[in-house]
Amino acid sequence: MIRRLAGTIFAGVRGPRRDMVWLIARRDLRESTSDARLFIAMTSLTFVIPVVAGLGVAVAGHYLGPGARGLTERLAEVGAFFVIFLPASFSLVLALESFSGERERNTLETLFATPLRESEIYLGKCLAVIIPSLSLSYSALVVYSLAVLALIKFVAVNELGPLVAVTLAQAMVMVAGATIVSSQTKTLRSANVMASFIIIPMSGVIQAESVLIISRLEWVLWAVAVMLSVVALLLLRLGIIGFNRENILAKESRAPDRRAWLRRSLRRLPSSPEQWRRLGSAMLRATPGAFGRSRSAIAVSACLLVAGAVAGAIARQYELVPARPVALMVATKAAVGHDAILGSTPFFLLILRNNLAVGLLMVLLAPLTLGVFGSMATLLNGFVVGYIGAVFFDFSRLGFFVCGIAPHGIIELPALVLAAAFALRVGASMVRPSPGGWWAGMRLGLADYSRGALVFVPMFALAALIEAYVTPVVLRSC
């Protein structure tokens, strides 16, 4: 299975030779450990913070008293999460230094001039980054666990397994993300700036993980580890595609003048109604082609919607999600009904504005999130529909639910799938090889998004009209 997985990740590129991978990894490891300041900072954080965190838990336990033993243990579990994540975050710094730093110092070109394969350089560097950060992470966990065991006689046994798995997946995501960022930038400085696109989504994931630990939903943490591993493998694949001599050295030879391109594009904007009419008809003619190019992305988005709905239903069935947020959402809807704005123009405009804002955010965030934001929005919408559907099913009111969703949902959900699919193509252009480079791919993706908007924006408008004026009437009769 591992062989097949590796075959998929390295499809289309020459596979790595193990001895060369280790040669690169050893050299890079030596480089990262030869900087005394970095090494001291990393090791001291690894060993000092767990002891301090363990002491903090012990002091809190002492303050709370024996009656709050459960709370102290919960605190110890959260502490383990905090302690293991800090050293793992070094992987991002080390990866940026290893890829962008080498590129900036021209040492990467030196490696490129040897018989080494790109896959060997890439994997060697990834290993050299992951090995120290994970070693430090797991060492920190061991130190912390020993400290907590000695101080409060407790070990977070249930959390250890998922924590180890999720940390490995997180480190892989950060490293793979950093390699993609590095292949798109020429300097370490710009790579550091772009790294915020890895840090921000990861912060969200980490916050969600801390909630899961507090809620003692260890199995969801396992699921998060699996999901992050899939994301990491996907990013690794994208990183390997982007990490090639041709791609990296071409960027050094000639960077596109985007300002000149923007000036030229602005000059070419239509200035008369006739020119606008001609542009409109040209876009309409090109729309079927845009849909043809996006069929895989549309299929992916549709699958995500369905997967979200199934996950929502399962989450309800096994009560995996606290009911309060969903109840709050339903209550908000009810409040909207009490305000008697159903069936009014403001309600229609509110729905339309929300849907258009989501569609616009999908494409605006697509380059930064590689299109994942749009996909997550689709998944989440599917999840909410599945969850609420399951709730109504439990109360034998599925008919009522269908009346409330189907009239507008039958148009709104496909429109959402389309918007997410076109945004996904924009995001994918950042990392997928394209004949004219990523910039040409992104321009085509954006052009296709605007062609697709000719279809999904009217669908959003129609869905909002139905939701504002028709759905309330249907609901009353159900």
Added chain:
Amino acid sequence: MGLMSVVAAGLSKDFGSFRALEDVNFSVPGGESLVILGENGAGKTTTLRCLAGVIRPTRGSVEVGGISVAVDPEAVRAQVGLLSELPGLYERMTAPDYLDFFGRVQGMPEDRRRRRIGEMLELFGLDQRGDVWLGSYSKGMRQKVALIRATLHEPRVLLLDEPTSSMDPAGARLTWEYILELKRSGIAVVVCTHNLRETARVADRLAVMAGGRILAHGTLEELQRQLGLEPRYVTTMVPGLEDIYIEVMARAGKLSRPMTS
């Protein structure tokens, strides 16, 4: 060791909409050298990268010893030594460790690696600095280490981009002598440089590039004939600046090895 030639036929390279090279043609047999002259952005570095199998031609072909860059770039890279304009050294490594790493990458056996590294460091006067990190080396010394790296595995084709741009006159003369020695041993050498004075010492053939095209190509005499220029012979009545400098350094015992010119 058989002689190995480099042949570029109709070589063109595009980066997106930008044409970096257009219809470049030349061949360099083993034991001969080609010097490519041209301004910044003329396409010299891109030509070297294509010859080294680092990037692939968009059109046309490049063959090194009969192996096509498009078909087996890995085999081409194993036969070639490329010295890029910037040395690109690992600053937190010593010269022997750095060279050992690249020897391993090239698949050299350990005894040959050690012997070659020792010989080359001694030749370039760097053997006394074996325990110092490369980050503390001067620009010229770094360029020497990069040249050793490019020739360590005894390549059959040597591609050099401004090989002496940061070197002092003595280092530069030593480097050119070394390159001439390699050429005499049967290696095909391609050099890119702005330095016209150095060119005359090593060039069997010259190519003048601009805008990604070769404007003129041939031996010095052929080019003079093509352009209708009369050969000019300059007689130096007094020692040149370079000779003065090297003589002073030699008398002070500061040269790594005796100079012959």
